[in-house]
Amino acid sequence: MDDRAKDGNDWLAKRFDDSRAHLRAVALRMLGSPGEADDAVQEAWLKVSRSDTGGVENLGGWLTTVVARVCLDMLRSRRARGEQPLGPAADALPAGPTPETEVAFADAIGPALLIVLDMLAPQERVAFVLHDMFDLSFEEIAPIVERTPAAARQLASRARRRVRGAAAPPTDVAQHRELVGAFLAASRDGDFDRLLAVLSPDVVLRADAKSLRVAAANQHRGGPVLAPEVRGATQVAHAFQGRATEALPALIDGAPGAVWAVRGQVRSAFVFAIAGGRIAGIDLVMDDEQLGALDIEIG
Numbered sequence: 266m267d268d269r270a271k272d273g274n275d276w277l278a279k280r281f282d283d284s285r286a287h288l289r290a291v292a293l294r295m296l297g298s299p300g301e302a303d304d305a306v307q308e309a310w311l312k313v314s315r316s317d318t319g320g321v322e323n324l325g326g327w328l329t330t331v332v333a334r335v336c337l338d339m340l341r342s343r344r345a346r347g348e349q350p351l352g353p354a355a356d357a358l359p360a361g362p363t364p365e366t367e368v369a370f371a372d373a374i375g376p377a378l379l380i381v382l383d384m385l386a387p388q389e390r391v392a393f394v395l396h397d398m399f400d401l402s403f404e405e406i407a408p409i410v411e412r413t414p415a416a417a418r419q420l421a422s423r424a425r426r427r428v429r430g431a432a433a434p435p436t437d438v439a440q441h442r443e444l445v446g447a448f449l450a451a452s453r454d455g456d457f458d459r460l461l462a463v464l465s466p467d468v469v470l471r472a473d474a475k476s477l478r479v480a481a482a483n484q485h486r487g488g489p490v491l492a493p494e495v496r497g498a499t500q501v502a503h504a505f506q507g508r509a510t511e512a513l514p515a516l517i518d519g520a521p522g523a524v525w526a527v528r529g530q531v532r533s534a535f536v537f538a539i540a541g542g543r544i545a546g547i548d549l550v551m552d553d554e555q556l557g558a559l560d561i562e563i564g
Contacts, residue, residue, distance in 0.1 A: 274314070277313065277314065277318060278314075280324055280328075281310055281313060281328065284325060284328050285306060287325075287329070288306050288309065288328060288329065288332045289302050289303065289306050291329055291332050291333065291336070291394070291395075291399060292305040292306055292332055292335075292336055294382075294394045294398055294399075295333070295336035295337075295339075295340065295390065295391060295394055296336055296339060296340070297382065297383065301339060304339075305332060305335045305336050305339060306332060308335045309328070309331045309332040309335050312331055312335070313328065313331055326401075326405065329395075329399070329401065330405070330408075330409055333391055333395060333409050334409055336391065337387055337388070337391050337409065337410065340387035340390060340391070341387050344386075344387060382394075382428070384427060385424050385427060385428075388410040388411075388412070388420055389420050389421075389423055389424040389427070390424065391406070391409060391410055392406050392410055392417050392418075392420035392421040392424060393420070393421045393424035393425060393428070395409070396417075396421045397421065397425060402414075403415075403417045403418045403421070406421075413554075415552075415554070415555070416554055416555075416558065419554070419555045419558045420558060423518050423558050423559060423560070426517070426518040426519070426520055426536070427518045427519055427560075438520070438521065440542075441520065441521045441537070441539050442514070442521040444463055444521075444539060444542070444543070444544065445514060445521045445522065445523060445537055445544075446514060447459070447463050448460065448463045448464075448505075448537075448544060449509050449512050449514065449523055451463065452505040452506065452507070452508055452509035452510075452512070453507075453508075453509055453510050453512075455506050455507035456506075457502055457503075457506050460498075460501075460502035460505060460506060461498050461499070461502050463543060463544055464498040464501055464502060464543060464544050465498065465540065465541065465543040465544060465545040466497070466498050467496065467497065467498075467545070468496070468497065468498050468501050468543075468544055468545055468546060468547070469494060469495070469496050469501075469545070469546045469547075470491075470494070470495040470496075470500075470501045470504060470546075470547045470549070471493065471494050471495075471546070471547070471548050471549065472491045472492070472493060472494075472495075472548075472549040473548075473549065473550055473551060473552050473555065474552065475551035475552050475553075476491060476533065476549040476550070476551045477491050477492075477493065479551060489504045489505070489508060490504070491504065491549070501547065509523070509535075511525055512524065512525055512535065513525070513526060513563050513564075514563075514564065515534075515561055515562060515563045515564065516561070516562040516564075517534055517536055517559055517560070517561055518559060518560050519560070520536075520537070521537065522534060522535055522536050522537050523535040523537075524561060524563060526563065531556060531561055531563075532551065532556075533549065533550065533551045533556075534548075534549075534550040534551075534556060534559055534561065535547060535548075535549060535550075536548040536550060536559075
């Protein structure tokens, strides 16, 4: 090895070591096991040390990507074997953590969160962890999970709903189902005041591109006037007043929601966000790929 190559390897090793605490935090979030996290980081280093980094502009982001791909492979292998990860060890935190790693690791080994994360499919878990916990963009996450950015966003969204749904007590699920039922009944009856009663004052209605196209095509039949985002209880109530006549209650990723189905085929999903005993957000989903990513149980 000539001196230039040796210097390059020494530089790369130092940069990797500088990032090791962050990379281990990512792996620990993904895998839930300190031992597996260490294995993932070591495997990532073997891959990095054999790679040409000359064209890498953001080395930190690239290292995170390498570790994430290793973790995704390990999660897939674990699921294929039907294995369960070991619980977090008492010594999971590194000795003398820095302020940056202390928060990441203390958060990372929360047993309740790990139990919920283990319910997610590998790609959901990776997308959720990288975006919600480490702030990677969906453009960066997409090639890791082998999806488009839009599909990666949907993976993270689905995971987020599952995490929230699993964390909600059964009484909350029952109350949320009742609230969604009241919303659908008020919508069908065209009762504006009852709609306002179940909507948060700052509720947000979001519609995907296909929902917008379908609504526009059905304006002559009394279809709602939609925009990508509608804010405020009055505006959202107007959008649903006298509609949702064929909407069916459903569980969407374990949370109360509603769907429109034709001969058993779901064509549209209404995904609700509930806060403070009222509906705080509604996502209209008609995109086939996004619908396919939802776990829907009608009834």
